[in-house]
Amino acid sequence: MRHSKLSFVLVCGLGLSLWLGGAGPWPALARAQDDGLGIDLTGDETKKKKKKDAKKPDPKKPGEAKAADGKAADDGGFGFEALDVSVKSAEKEAMEAALDQMKDEKYEPAAVSFWDLYNNPKAKQYFQSSEYQLAKALYRMRLYHTALQHFGKILEKGTDHKYFKTSLEWLFFISHKVKDQREVLDYIARYSDVEFPKKYRDEFLFLLAKNFYFRALEIEKGAVAAAAPAAKPAEGKPAAKPASGEEEMGFDLGGGDEGEKSGGGDDGLGLDLTGSGGGGAAGGGGLDLGGGDEMGLDLEDSKKTGPSALPTDAVGLLSKSKALLLQVGENSKFYPRARYLEGVIFYKEENFQEAVGAFRKVVRLLHPKTGKFRDDALREMAFFQLARTHYAHKQFRYALFYYDRITSDSVQWLDSLFESSWAWFRLGKFQKALGNLITLDSPFFREEYFPEGLVLKAVTYFENCRYPESNQIVTEFRTRYEPLYKELDKLVSQKMEPEAYYKKLLAIQTAPSDDPAGKLLRRILKVALQDDDLKVLNASVLEIEREMQRIRKKPASFTGSKLAKRLLDMLKGQRDALVVKAGELTKRRLEQERDALSTLIGQALRIKLENDNAELDVLRRAKAGDTDLGPTLLPYDWTAATDDEKLYWPYEGEYWRDELGTYEYTLTWGCRKQVE
Numbered sequence: 001m002r003h004s005k006l007s008f009v010l011v012c013g014l015g016l017s018l019w020l021g022g023a024g025p026w027p028a029l030a031r032a033q034d035d036g037l038g039i040d041l042t043g044d045e046t047k048k049k050k051k052k053d054a055k056k057p058d059p060k061k062p063g064e065a066k067a068a069d070g071k072a073a074d075d076g077g078f079g080f081e082a083l084d085v086s087v088k089s090a091e092k093e094a095m096e097a098a099l100d101q102m103k104d105e106k107y108e109p110a111a112v113s114f115w116d117l118y119n120n121p122k123a124k125q126y127f128q129s130s131e132y133q134l135a136k137a138l139y140r141m142r143l144y145h146t147a148l149q150h151f152g153k154i155l156e157k158g159t160d161h162k163y164f165k166t167s168l169e170w171l172f173f174i175s176h177k178v179k180d181q182r183e184v185l186d187y188i189a190r191y192s193d194v195e196f197p198k199k200y201r202d203e204f205l206f207l208l209a210k211n212f213y214f215r216a217l218e219i220e221k222g223a224v225a226a227a228a229p230a231a232k233p234a235e236g237k238p239a240a241k242p243a244s245g246e247e248e249m250g251f252d253l254g255g256g257d258e259g260e261k262s263g264g265g266d267d268g269l270g271l272d273l274t275g276s277g278g279g280g281a282a283g284g285g286g287l288d289l290g291g292g293d294e295m296g297l298d299l300e301d302s303k304k305t306g307p308s309a310l311p312t313d314a315v316g317l318l319s320k321s322k323a324l325l326l327q328v329g330e331n332s333k334f335y336p337r338a339r340y341l342e343g344v345i346f347y348k349e350e351n352f353q354e355a356v357g358a359f360r361k362v363v364r365l366l367h368p369k370t371g372k373f374r375d376d377a378l379r380e381m382a383f384f385q386l387a388r389t390h391y392a393h394k395q396f397r398y399a400l401f402y403y404d405r406i407t408s409d410s411v412q413w414l415d416s417l418f419e420s421s422w423a424w425f426r427l428g429k430f431q432k433a434l435g436n437l438i439t440l441d442s443p444f445f446r447e448e449y450f451p452e453g454l455v456l457k458a459v460t461y462f463e464n465c466r467y468p469e470s471n472q473i474v475t476e477f478r479t480r481y482e483p484l485y486k487e488l489d490k491l492v493s494q495k496m497e498p499e500a501y502y503k504k505l506l507a508i509q510t511a512p513s514d515d516p517a518g519k520l521l522r523r524i525l526k527v528a529l530q531d532d533d534l535k536v537l538n539a540s541v542l543e544i545e546r547e548m549q550r551i552r553k554k555p556a557s558f559t560g561s562k563l564a565k566r567l568l569d570m571l572k573g574q575r576d577a578l579v580v581k582a583g584e585l586t587k588r589r590l591e592q593e594r595d596a597l598s599t600l601i602g603q604a605l606r607i608k609l610e611n612d613n614a615e616l617d618v619l620r621r622a623k624a625g626d627t628d629l630g631p632t633l634l635p636y637d638w639t640a641a642t643d644d645e646k647l648y649w650p651y652e653g654e655y656w657r658d659e660l661g662t663y664e665y666t667l668t669w670g671c672r673k674q675v676e
Contacts, residue, residue, distance in 0.1 A: 091123040095130065102137060108558040111137035115563040132163035138567075139170065141554075143547055144177045145574060146567045152187050159194070172200055175207065179539035185211035202332035209324035210341060216317040318345050336365045336373050340382060352389060359386045380410050387416070396423040408660065414440060418450055430460050434665030442660060449526050451481050451600055458607045467611040474608045481597055484523055488594040491524070492587060499583030501590065505529075506541070524590070531589045537582040544575045 098113035114134035117123045123130065135150035151174070154167040161167075168191060175184040188204065189211045196204045311317050322345055328338040343358030359382045365371050366379035387402035403420040406413055417436045424433035437457050440450050454477040461470035491501070508525045529535055548571050551564055558564055642648050646662075 089122075091117065091120060091126060095123070095126050098130075098133065102133060102140075105140070107137045107140045108554055111141065112558060112561045112563050115561070128162045132167065135167065135170070139174065142177075142550060143567065144174050145183075145544055145547055146570055148174050148178070148183065148187075149570060155187060155191065165194075165197070168194065169197065169200060172203055172207075179543050180536045181207075182211075182214060182536075185214070189215075202328045202334045205324045205327050206334040206338050206341075209321040209338070212317045212321040212324070213341060213345060216314040216321070219312075219314045219317070318349065321345060333373060336362050336375060336378055339365070340378060343382070343385065347385070347389065352393070356386065356389055359389070377410070380406050380412060384412055384416065387419070391419065391423060394426075396426050399423045400427075414445060414448060414450070418453060421453070421456060425456065425460060430464060431664045433460055435662075438665060439660045444660065447522070447526060449523070449530060451477070451597065454480070455600055455603055455607070458604065462607055462611060462614075465614070467615050471608055471611050474604045474611075477604050478601065482601060484527075485594060485597040485601060488524060488527070488590055488597065492591050492594055497583065498587050499580045501586040502538075502541075502579055502583035505538070505586055527593045528586055528589050530593075531585065534582060534585050534589055537578055537585060541575055541578050541582060544571050544578070547571055548575075 094113055094117055098110045098117070101107075101110035101113065111134055114130040114137060117126050117130040118134060131150070131154060135147050135154065138144075138147035138150060148171070151167045151170050154161055154163055158164065168188075171184050171187055175181050178184065185207055188207050192208055311320055322342060325338040325342045328334050339358050340362045343355045343362065346352075346355035346358055362382040363379055363386075365373055366375050366382075368374070368376075383402045383405040387399045387406075390396075390398035390402065400420055400423050403416045403423065406416040410416075417439055421433045421436040421440075424430070424436070434457060437453050439445070440448070440453050454473055458470045458473040458477065461467075461473060491504075505525050505528055508522060529538065548568060551567055551571075552559060554564070
């Protein structure tokens with residue numbers, strides 16, 4: 001058989017290679033192919049091109065060569081055509097496998113893989129991608145607090161990070177998921193000078209303005225570290241200022257979720273699910289979860305983006321907030337919210353006319369038929385602020401007009417009934433004031449906390465010379481609230497750490513009791529949670545607890561990983577910090593309510609004293625033969641006639657849900673003429 005020179009040289013070379021134990025041309029040939037020369041051993045010896053269609057060898061079977069069509073080459077066992085020029089690294093294969101798991105919605109193993117890559121010094125080129133994909137996987141697992149922390153770490157590395165802008169966008173999705181948005185707002189405020197995508201620009205401006213407003217409140221309260229909006233006015237008193245200026249705004253930030261499912265591809269956000277690496281420096285990659293090993297390897301100095309220069313005084317922050325609100329587009333769904341917040345700021349600056357104008361604009365924008373947007377909850381909040389603003393300026397009829405616009409299915413309805421009772425009282429329309437208080441005292445709302453309602457009722461009876469009934473109401477008030485006062489005083493007088501107070505409340509929530517003591521404790525819980533700051537903190541603590549439980553219920557392959565342990569440690573630290581803050585706020589709130597109850601009890605006792613003095617004065621005059629026995633009881637003018645939309649139905653102690661809010665109390669006798 002005739003052989004070409006090339007065959008002869010190769011066969012001889014192979015024999016020499018085997019005889020020398022692997023030395024010879026074989027390694028050189030492998031290097032040549034690794035260098036991309038792509039020598040064609042089967043055709044013309046002058047033909048030197050790269051085999052683009054060659055399949056990669058199976059790493060599990062390194063000795064088995066395969067041809068370009070994926071089958072073993074029929075080359076006498078030498079596998080010349082199977083020499084692979086693109087052997088993958090283990091790190092690249094791990095990255096691609098983790099991305100495939102993300103596409104298949106297998107987020108737990110994907111997260112563990114990204115975590116391992118992030119802590120592998122050999123995977124430096126994948127640090128940015130694995131860091132970003134890990135944060136995404138945590139979000140998909142509904143671990144929003146830990147996802148926020150991981151996206152935050154990316155933002156801290158600055159705009160040089162490949163995924164800086166997309167991470168900033170993910171903050172908005174997280175803000176729709178967590179109870180306390182202030183944690184997200186703090187991150188957003190740090191990057192207020194970053195050019196933001198047009199799609200999220202209005203939301204970005206609104207959230208940033210909201211953050212500056214809250215900071216202004218904190219500075220005014222002298223408690224910047226508290227990171228919480230101020231509490232609303234004391235429950236029961238007709239507010240002199242808009243509650244929204246002193247409480248959590250309660251806005252639905254809108255937009256829902258990100259509107260896409262993690263099935264792979266672009267995700268609609270320009271998110272790279274198919275690429276293989278971060279491309280460029282890792283930017284540090286250190287996940288600061290509290291110390292220890294395997295925290296991400298700081299192989300390079302990271303570039304940080306520090307907080308933007310911001311005003312340090314409340315006036316400057318409020319001005320910056322208003323400037324941002326003016327930039328929200330009129331066609332944006334955030335435009336009504338921007339105008340509402342603008343009204344709150346105007347009121348806080350005592351620019352009342354501008355505040356009324358802003359709230360009225362919100363009402364017009366959200367009109368169910370003629371409005372440009374639809375947000376019933378926000379529209380009712382604007383009505384509430386208009387009512388309180390007019391009440392504060394003693395324009396009670398205007399206030400009643402706006403209170404009446406708050407419907408019975410609103411969360412603010414009971415507050416509006418109580419505050420409108422004060423407006424009716426100030427107008428001398430006692431029958432309407434007492435009718436509203438009947439609703440508040442109905443069995444449907446016995447767990448609600450309106451202690452001043454009974455005081456207002458007792459004062460109303462006193463104003464109408466109904467002294468025995470007024471004393472009876474005072475007795476009812478003392479029976480209901482003096483035990484609560486004593487329990488509150490006993491609780492806040494104990495020498496406990498602040499967080500111990502909150503843990504008591506937490507225990508009441510998780511294991512309520514139906515005995516008298518348990519009911520009293522539930523009432524204390526209701527008292528404490530009247531504070532909106534504490535509501536938010538309490539909701540966040542419970543949310544983090546649920547997130548920790550969610551981790552513990554994951555498959556064993558995830559719960560046994562070092563990542564799961566780090567996440568639990570992170571959440572535990574965050575929860576403990578919130579518990580301490582909530583404990584301090586709980587104690588302060590309970591002390592405030594104890595003092596408020598003490599004041600109300602004092603007022604009730606003074607009402608009883610006035611009642612007793614008035615009755616005693618009548619007896620003294622009668623005994624002295626005086627014909628002037630004080631106020632003359634006049635017949636109370638009333639009628640059972642109603643308009644076409646109502647039906648008169650005498651109240652005999654029963655309650656119907658559809659009648660709530662429509663009661664009018666008839667005072668059959670009074671010592672002064674009722675206002676028509």
